[in-house]
Amino acid sequence: MGNDDIGGFDPTSGLRVLRQDEWDTWYGMLLRAFGGVPEAAEEVALYRELTRCDRSLGVWDGDECVGTAGAFAFGMTVPGGARVSAAGVTMVGVAATHRRRGVLTSMMRRQLDDVRSWGEPLAVLTASEPAIYGRFGYGAATFQVNAEIETDRVRLSVPDGTDDVRLRYAEPADVLDACEAVYARLVPGRPGMLERRPGWERLGLLDPESAREGASPLQCVVARRGGEVTGYARFRVRPDWGPTGPAGTVVLQDLAGLDPATEAALWRFLFGIDLTTRLTVRGRPVDEAWQYQVSDIRRCRPQLRDALYVRLVDVGAALAARTYQAPVDVVFEVEDAFCPWNEGRWRLTGDTKGASCERTPDAPDLTLTVRELGAAYLGGVTLGSLGAAGRVRELRPGALAEASVGFASDVAPWLPHGF
Known part of the structure; x- marks a missing residue:
């Protein structure tokens, strides 16, 4: 991203929660960011109804909306069958006139802070451009x-x-x-x-x-x-x-x-x-x-x-919310520069009946970023394959294989519809 003050514009000063009477302008900017093709009236009406303004953000340059981001409230199935609260990140757009001015970064920063404050351990999205969201900690977790x-x-x-x-x-x-x-x-x-x-x-x-x-x-x-x-x-x-x-x-x-x-x-x-x-x-x-x-x-x-990109907003709560198809007892050293509250060492212990994940001073068995945890979270991407790609480092021999088997799912994860 470029400097936030290019042209005298600071996106953080114009960032605020969406008001109901601003929705048409906000949504119109989003449509323009995706090419400007009008949607059918029934589509617009449905998304107006589904939008939670209190969970939506806009960036304004004076009276002009130049950035949009929303977050639906979902319950998502995780391995083991539990339904976990997840923020469905959606309607993300930046005006072409305001690219490379920190608009997206400011929205992602505020949004993840909000998701944490709501007590939702996960954020999920579908990416129009996959290269964008890795730097914010999202990993590709499901395929179709x-x-x-x-x-x-x-x-x-x-x-x-x-x-x-x-x-x-x-x-x-x-x-x-x-x-x-x-x-x-x-x-x-x-x-x-x-x-x-x-x-x-x-x-x-x-x-x-x-x-x-x-x-x-x-x-x-x-x-x-x-x-x-x-x-x-x-x-x-x-x-x-x-x-x-x-x-x-x-x-x-x-x-x-x-x-x-x-x-x-x-x-x-x-x-x-x-x-x-x-x-x-x-x-x-x-x-x-x-x-x-x-x-x-x-x-x-x-x-x-x-298909679906997953981001662990609360590493401990997210990893404890799912089960593991084989026993695991592993210490992760997690890197998460964008959400520093996740950084550090976490001991995960679990099996098919349940799990716990707590901070620990013990020596790490594996080091990885929160992006890899997101990719592997639903069981469709193995930690072993991420390790082979150089994205997970094994410090205790055998720890990667143990964790990889435990994280896997016999049923492939799947996103049934977009949002």
């Missing part, structure tokens, strides 16, 4: 799979019980409560999933025509087994015709199933929609079963992409 599946060339093998699942079309809004009940049952089982608090259920129903790119309005099918709703899929269909016939595309928005048979039934349905030859998939878990059920993974063209 995107795919373009040639459904006219790829076949799906399904597990026993799939034929017992019954699928029916429904209007998305009419079955919202049933779909949300399915989602809620899945939240404790996968690290990184977000508890859907009031208002967030409407995110899955957003359907502005401007976002369809020639596809149909949002469609929904609901899965039932034994009279119980066990899953759903929301999707659009983009019709097309080639020289040899139909060549439509199914665009999946979201899919959830309570059991393997339900998931397989939903995927089989999407593969077989009439007049389509392709299925576009975005943001799915990296360990999702369909990848092992397809006849030709190359014709699915899977791509891996970073």
Whole structure:
């Protein structure tokens, strides 16, 4: 970042909590920072409702808003199934006229101080530019799979019980409560999933025509087994015709199933929609079963992409909030220049039943920065791989392997939707 006083502007003097009557100006600056393309009225209305002004910051240069940052209040699943309070950092933007003047740094500084004061041990975000947030202590903790599946060339093998699942079309809004009940049952089982608090259920129903790119309005099918709703899929269909016939595309928005048979039934349905030859998939878990059920993974063209970035705001509370799949007893020497209250030595002891993490004068076993702890926190990135990359230093032989096994998760962490 450049000097804060370039052009006589000091961002800290114009930094303040957002007032309700400033929201339109604040949000307008954010949209301009992301290119200036207007959003549909229904999107703007939803985010206006979801924004917590008391958790949002603006930087003002006179009457002009030149910086924005917000923080939703989330409950996020961590390894072991506990739901931990996390600040969902969002709506971060800086006016192009005020780049390299310390605007972002001033907002990140104030925001992490606020998150600490709220007693939330974690901050999480999705990064428009991944290179930005590492210097503030955020590490890439979850990844996702995107795919373009040639459904006219790829076949799906399904597990026993799939034929017992019954699928029916429904209007998305009419079955919202049933779909949300399915989602809620899945939240404790996968690290990184977000508890859907009031208002967030409407995110899955957003359907502005401007976002369809020639596809149909949002469609929904609901899965039932034994009279119980066990899953759903929301999707659009983009019709097309080639020289040899139909060549439509199914665009999946979201899919959830309570059991393997339900998931397989939903995927089989999407593969077989009439007049389509392709299925576009975005943001799915990296360990999702369909990848092992397809006849030709190359014709699915899977791509891996970073998703959720995690920052430990309170190292002790965060590490004690999750469990560990193998016993750990390790002393970390933590570096955290941006949040110095985390710096120093922490002894973590834990297993599958619980954990404690307290300050200690004992000699360190591993040294690392808070960024590495964030990356490994949800169990999808191993401490061993970070050590091989030179980002974790082992001082006690065997400590890295011990901690790496303990931190891992059998279920890949996954962020189900953006924010």
